Structure formats: structure tokens, C-alpha cells
Amino acid sequence: MSKNVIQKMVENSIQPRILLVTPEICLAPDRSGKNSDYLNCKPSGFAGFLAHWVGDLSMLGADVHIAQPNYRNVFATNLRKNSAMKRCRLPENRVHLAQDRAFFYAGEPESNSVRENLKISLAFQREVIHQIMPLVKPDLIHCHDWMCGLIPAVAEISGIPCILTVQNCETAKCMLSVVEDTGIDAASFWQHLFFDRYPANYEESRATNAIDFLLSGVFAARHVSIAGPDVLLNITQNIIRFPEAPLGKVLSEKLAVDCHSAVEFQKAGMQYVDLYERLLRRPLLKTGVKRTKLRSEFSRHLNLFNLSPELQMGT
Numbered sequence: 001m002s003k004n005v006i007q008k009m010v011e012n013s014i015q016p017r018i019l020l021v022t023p024e025i026c027l028a029p030d031r032s033g034k035n036s037d038y039l040n041c042k043p044s045g046f047a048g049f050l051a052h053w054v055g056d057l058s059m060l061g062a063d064v065h066i067a068q069p070n071y072r073n074v075f076a077t078n079l080r081k082n083s084a085m086k087r088c089r090l091p092e093n094r095v096h097l098a099q100d101r102a103f104f105y106a107g108e109p110e111s112n113s114v115r116e117n118l119k120i121s122l123a124f125q126r127e128v129i130h131q132i133m134p135l136v137k138p139d140l141i142h143c144h145d146w147m148c149g150l151i152p153a154v155a156e157i158s159g160i161p162c163i164l165t166v167q168n169c170e171t172a173k174c175m176l177s178v179v180e181d182t183g184i185d186a187a188s189f190w191q192h193l194f195f196d197r198y199p200a201n202y203e204e205s206r207a208t209n210a211i212d213f214l215l216s217g218v219f220a221a222r223h224v225s226i227a228g229p230d231v232l233l234n235i236t237q238n239i240i241r242f243p244e245a246p247l248g249k250v251l252s253e254k255l256a257v258d259c260h261s262a263v264e265f266q267k268a269g270m271q272y273v274d275l276y277e278r279l280l281r282r283p284l285l286k287t288g289v290k291r292t293k294l295r296s297e298f299s300r301h302l303n304l305f306n307l308s309p310e311l312q313m314g315t
Helices: 003-013 045-059 072-081 114-136 151-157 176-181 213-220 229-241 246-255 265-280
Strands: 017-021 027-029 038-040 063-069 095-098 140-144 162-166 173-175 210-212 223-227 304-306
Touching: 017 045, 017 114, 027 072, 027 095, 038 045, 045 063, 045 265, 063 114, 095 114, 114 151, 140 151, 140 265, 151 162, 151 213, 162 213, 173 176, 210 213, 213 246, 223 246, 223 265, 229 246
Parallel strands: 017 063, 017 140, 063 095, 140 162, 162 223
Antiparallel strands: 027 038, 173 210, 223 304
């Protein structure tokens, strides 16, 4: 048996580690003193799905971690208003709450201004890049929305496959110098970001050429998925109306490298596992684990849509 075959067998026997990165308010530590579980802050919507998804994968033996901002005030407010929030049993070392004053006293992302969310996004991504990724050492990263738009570029230069889920068409822009002023050294991955105009070089673009967070994430990710039929419809209509718009061009490039449709309400969880295993090229769950135990449904108003042929057809 050759050395390469033996090495491949060893790699396949090691369980892959998944890191979910989200600016959403998904899980809050239970500080009631009764136990050490995490609380599902939003049982419905995409954040609720993520909380259930992490819990289900963990119960089935998957090595899955989640990173999110420590929205300290929001957690306390939610716990006061709803002491009966559902609990999610997870090992303490699987939930990574990024620490920074930018989100300790912030409101929920959907209620903040774009400027405030940009501030939260930069602080959160700095902590993920500098603290959480080196600690977790993931084999695959799954990011969510524009507030994680820099992570796919960092994953790409690190050789880590990265998925970006787009939940809406919102984005934010800032100069590369602003990113670096928060403590993120972008010199190593700036070429994987999406700028307003084609960058001549790092020095020329650093303070004069804004980067788009959503487009940067789509551009650098290995795979892009779209959460929600309304988002898919909105993107499709915009591509038809503005065929030269950057989003349409970047998405078309992803379509050319085998992004597929996944539209069935009852199979979202299974489809995620299949996608993870396709990118990892090895099993996610241990042999003998029944995938049918996965919580596969999104809430009825949200579903997982990978980039579908409609985006190419223009119909």
C-alpha cells in the first residue's frame, strides 16, 4: 500500500471540524444559574435554524463550532422578557462569543444603522480572524451575510473551503485602510476582495478604493447559497434589470463552477451535510449515524436556496 493511500485513509478517519460564523443573535449563555446550556434567542427564522442546526449536528457527534458576537445587553434583555427560551445543549467549548465593546452595548443588527453594523462587523471579524480561527482550526467555514464578508478571503489564503450564505442584498463599504485601522492586517488577502474599481496595487487602493463586503464574500467563497425565495427573486430581478451590475457578474462566476439548486423545504439540513462533505471530500458524520435525525426544516418563510439556473436564464 502506497504512502499516499495510507495518508488518505488517515485523513478520512479524522472527523472534520466545522466553524459557523454569524453576526446573528443565535445562542445566548444561560446565566440563570440553573445549568450551563445555551438559550435559543430566536426560535424562528434563519437564526433559529442555525441554533437548532448546531445543536442537532453536535448531538449526532459532529465536531461543529459556532462564532457570534457577545451581544451582552441584548442577551440580558431577551432573558428578562422571555425566561422560557428553548435550551440548546452544547459543550461549552463549541460556542465562541467574540468579545468587544462594539457589540456589548449594541442593539440587534436589524435595528442598527449601516454605520453601526459596519463597526460591529469589523470588530467581530477581527476577533474571528485573530482569535477564534486559530483556536478552532476549522476544516471548513460557513459564513452568513455581508457582516462576515472578509472571512472567505482569509479562508481562501489559508486553504480552508468557505461557504457564504446570503440572506439579503444589503451590504456596506469602506476603505481598506479603515479595515486595517481596526487591527485586521489585510495585506495578505486584499487581492481576494472586491473593490469599487479594479485595484492597480495594494498601496494605490488602500485609502482610495472602497471594498464591498457582500461582493467580497461572494467573490472569495468557494460556494454561495441564498437563504430565502424573496432574496433569490430580488437578485434575479436585479440581474435582469441591470445585467452589468457587479453582483450579477460575481454570481455568474459562481454558477460556472457547479453551484446547484436546493429548494425543497424538508431537506435543508441534509443538503447542508451533503454540501459540507462535497467540499471536504470526506464524511462529516461518523459511520452508522442516521442523517434522518437531523432537523431539516427552515421556518416556512425561509429556505435554503443555492444559486439556481434561473439566474442564468433571465426568466
